[in-house]
Amino acid sequence: xxxxxxxxxxxxxxxxxxxxxxxxxxxxxxxxxxxxxxxxxxxxxxxxxxxxxxxxxxxxxxxxxxxxxxxxxxxxxxxxxxxxxxxxxxxxxxxxxxxxxxxxxxxxxxxxxxxxxxxxxxxxxxxxxxxxxxxxxxxxxxxxxxxxxxxxxxxxxxxxxxxxxxxxxxxxxxxxxxxxxxxxxxxxxxxxxxxxxxxxxxxxxxxxxxxxxxxxxxxxxxxxxxxxxxxxxxxxxxxxxxxxxxxxxxxxxxxxxxxxxxxxxxxxxxxxxxxxxxxxxxxxxxxxxxxxxxxxxxxxxxxxxxxxxxxxxxxxxxxxxxxxxxxxxxxxxxxxxxxxxxxxxxxxxxxxxxxxxxxxxxxxxxxxxxxxxxxxxxxxxxxxxxxxxxxxxxxxxxxxxxxxxxxxxxxxxxxxxxxxxxxxxxxxxxxxxxxxxxxxxxxxxxxxxxxxxxxxxxxxxxxxxxxxxxxxxxxxxxxxxxxxxxxxxxxxxxxxxxxxxxxxxxxxxxxxxxxxxxxxxxxxxxxxxxxxxxxxxxxxxxxxxxxxxxxxxxxxxxxxxxxxxxxxxxxxxxxxxxxxxxxxxxxxxxxxxxxxxxxxxxxxxxxxxxxxxxxxxxxxxxxxxxxxxxxxxxxxxxxxxxxxxxxxxxxxxxxxxxxxxxxxxxxxxxxxxxxxxxxxxxxxxxxxxxxxxxxxxxxxxxxxx
Numbered sequence: 001x002x003x004x005x006x007x008x009x010x011x012x013x014x015x016x017x018x019x020x021x022x023x024x025x026x027x028x029x030x031x032x033x034x035x036x037x038x039x040x041x042x043x044x045x046x047x048x049x050x051x052x053x054x055x056x057x058x059x060x061x062x063x064x065x066x067x068x069x070x071x072x073x074x075x076x077x078x079x080x081x082x083x084x085x086x087x088x089x090x091x092x093x094x095x096x097x098x099x100x101x102x103x104x105x106x107x108x109x110x111x112x113x114x115x116x117x118x119x120x121x122x123x124x125x126x127x128x129x130x131x132x133x134x135x136x137x138x139x140x141x142x143x144x145x146x147x148x149x150x151x152x153x154x155x156x157x158x159x160x161x162x163x164x165x166x167x168x169x170x171x172x173x174x175x176x177x178x179x180x181x182x183x184x185x186x187x188x189x190x191x192x193x194x195x196x197x198x199x200x201x202x203x204x205x206x207x208x209x210x211x212x213x214x215x216x217x218x219x220x221x222x223x224x225x226x227x228x229x230x231x232x233x234x235x236x237x238x239x240x241x242x243x244x245x246x247x248x249x250x251x252x253x254x255x256x257x258x259x260x261x262x263x264x265x266x267x268x269x270x271x272x273x274x275x276x277x278x279x280x281x282x283x284x285x286x287x288x289x290x291x292x293x294x295x296x297x298x299x300x301x302x303x304x305x306x307x308x309x310x311x312x313x314x315x316x317x318x319x320x321x322x323x324x325x326x327x328x329x330x331x332x333x334x335x336x337x338x339x340x341x342x343x344x345x346x347x348x349x350x351x352x353x354x355x356x357x358x359x360x361x362x363x364x365x366x367x368x369x370x371x372x373x374x375x376x377x378x379x380x381x382x383x384x385x386x387x388x389x390x391x392x393x394x395x396x397x398x399x400x401x402x403x404x405x406x407x408x409x410x411x412x413x414x415x416x417x418x419x420x421x422x423x424x425x426x427x428x429x430x431x432x433x434x435x436x437x438x439x440x441x442x443x444x445x446x447x448x449x450x451x452x453x454x455x456x457x458x459x460x461x462x463x464x465x466x467x468x469x470x471x472x473x474x475x476x477x478x479x480x481x482x483x484x485x486x487x488x489x490x491x492x493x494x495x496x497x498x499x500x501x502x503x504x505x506x507x508x509x510x511x512x513x514x515x516x517x518x519x520x521x522x523x524x525x526x527x528x529x530x531x532x533x534x535x536x537x538x539x540x541x542x543x544x545x546x547x548x549x550x551x552x553x554x555x556x557x558x559x560x561x562x563x564x565x566x567x568x569x570x571x572x573x574x575x576x577x578x579x580x581x582x583x584x585x586x587x588x589x590x591x592x593x594x595x596x597x598x599x600x601x602x603x604x605x606x607x608x609x610x611x612x613x614x615x616x617x618x619x620x621x622x623x624x625x626x627x628x629x630x631x632x633x634x635x636x637x638x639x640x641x642x643x644x645x646x647x648x649x650x651x652x653x654x655x656x657x658x659x660x661x662x663x664x665x666x667x668x669x670x671x672x673x674x675x676x677x678x679x680x681x682x683x684x685x686x687x688x689x690x691x692x693x694x695x696x697x698x699x700x701x702x703x704x705x
Contacts (some may be wrong), residue, residue: 001599005117008132009623011040014114018049018107021095022075029074033059038107044616047099047106048114054103064103072100111612115603115682118619122685123598130622130692134631136175141431142168144441145332145339146183149321150194151217153331153493155476155553156443161493162542162698163473163645164441165337169696170630170643176437179340183427186321187307187345188420190220192299195306197223198320200289206282211494213327216320218279222286225275227295228268237291240283243273309350317346331493335535336698343430345423353426354418357460361411366459370414381419382412386455393462395637402451402638409452421449425456428468432457438468439643444548447472451638458637469640473547501534503559504567508533508705511561521704529705533567536699540566543697544649564653566699572660573694574705576687579668583680586669596677603678610662614686618655622689625651626696652693659686 005013019037026035033056038049057064075098082092096108122129144164147157172178197219207215226236276283305313348354361367366389370382387406395402411422431438442450450470457468478491512518541558545551561567586592629644668679691701
């Protein structure tokens with residue numbers, strides 16, 4: 001049998017071969033017209049492929065229904081003769097039948113030819129099946145995670161991480177040379193507050209037996225709270241003593257720690273009390289260090305010294321930031337995420353990027369310089385008048401376009417210092433200079449700021465191609481309330497992982513008891529499986545919902561072995577692998593024969609409709625699913641492209657459910673002898689596609705579970 005699935009898209013290979021056979025036949029039937037190419041049928045029950053005749057009918061000025069019916073009947077007549085002729089029978093055996101419906105000519109193809117080609121393609125390409133080189137030679141940068149280096153990652157950050165990692169895999173699967181970047185926001189008041197606190201405590205002692213990023217996160221929360229208390233002219237030492245006395249009294253009354261609450265009219269005092277309950281030693285140490293210090297003033301001095309590249313300040317800030325990033329990387333390692341570049345915000349000033357950009361912008365007709373007295377007699381920072389730019393360049397305004405009376409992009413404070421948005425533009429210019437595509441994975445609240453950055457890039461160079469896009473995503477909703485790093489309240493990614501693992505471990509042990517297989521795994525094997533399944537459960541849950549939708553995180557659903565989840569996918573994947581372990585054992589016991597060479601396999605016995613559905617709706621479409629997810633259409637500004645980060649999870653869920661139903665119903669090892677080899681080849685092919693899809697989600701398939 002001829003193997004003609006030589007390209008990257010199996011469906012395209014099939015359509016090309018059918019078009020090649022149909023073209024001369026159609027030319028004989030309608031000599032003066034050129035028909036379009038056949039396409040995969042939208043409804044498999046109607047046909048395998050379809051030909052739309054609307055445009056041809058319009059040119060011929062006939063009803064499309066009539067044309068489709070007449071052409072279909074004539075094709076059927078010709079095909080019957082070709083099948084009867086020994087000289088043409090083999091050439092046209094791929095084509096089986098034609099039937100018209102409305103403007104379509106539906107056709108069926110010979111199943112065993114397609115089965116042979118798709119299964120052999122998967123057999124030869126293995127892990128590479130589904131991948132393509134469409135974007136070969138192009139470079140992509142995916143900036144993701146980019147959490148401030150003063151706190152651990154929480155579940156909201158984790159959605160960013162997983163989306164960015166998956167996007168990188170998708171882009172790599174279509175040929176891009178991909179780099180993952182982390183933008184380290186090491187400037188600003190939050191960083192200065194944390195660095196000030198960090199400089200005054202013994203971090204090694206405090207971090208003993210704890211993750212360092214979690215300790216630094218608490219330093220930030222405490223320092224921010226202390227500075228807020230100072231803002232309302234309260235003495236932090238006096239307020240702390242009140243809290244400490246209250247706590248001591250309540251402890252004597254043997255009240256539960258969780259019930260303790262300082263009765264105060266001020267929210268920040270209550271927050272300090274809560275922090276003191278959780279981090280008594282750290283709160284006390286920082287209060288004593290800063291009881292006579294103006295925290296905001298001192299942290300501002302530190303920030304200025306760092307921005308000016310003073311060696312002592314650089315040493316302090318970088319030590320704190322990099323120490324925290326080590327803890328963050330430990331979390332990222334749990335989810336198999338690695339960045340290629342760590343780009344520090346501070347270096348945009350040190351390497352001259354900010355100065356060069358500011359010099360250019362100041363010469364722009366859309367730049368309005370900072371002033372100490374605007375029309376309202378108030379200080380106002382420098383900005384770009386984006387509304388005027390939009391009007392001058394004729395961008396669409398209103399529905400589907402930019403909002404009316406577009407807000408300014410402020411880039412300078414009234415004192416002339418740069419704002420974060422300005423540095424974001426400078427960083428964007430560096431990224432777009434290095435890549436053909438730049439994706440910034442940033443939460444939905446940043447849609448407007450990111451839109452402003454995109455406009456600024458266009459203002460700087462109106463002729464430059466649009467390269468950078470905001471990959472927006474919504475929040476992860478929790479039942480425990482709103483997350484706040486400033487208050488030290490969030491569901492940590494580390495804690496979530498530990499909780500998910502504990503649930504998975506409990507469920508697996510229960511299943512082992514039910515099956516009387518308590519000795520199925522060693523403790524090391526069990527812990528490794530629990531880690532893989534737990535990590536996968538979180539990844540899948542954060543990807544299976546489209547980025548534009550809020551996630552309601554449900555641990556019971558995420559860890560279910562029956563629901564739409566990673567444990568469900570992995571469990572069914574391992575069940576298929578167990579079929580091959582059983583087959584190997586039976587071959588060794590001489591109960592079943594060795595697998596025959598591929599080209600000796602008779603795929604004509606695969607006549608079950610579910611096998612054909614799995615081939616046509618899943619195996620044949622895998623490449624196209626990846627391509628559609630990774631290469632969406634690029635809309636005009638301000639719209640952003642829809643990268644399909646939920647497409648692979650959805651595809652895998654449907655594929656595994658269909659496949660699970662199939663192998664529960666159809667015997668693989670215990671069926672007819674003539675079915676054994678083709679069914680094993682078929683099952684192996686489906687299993688390979690599932691594994692390839694899982695790897696795109698950074699989920700490593702398991703052998704046993």
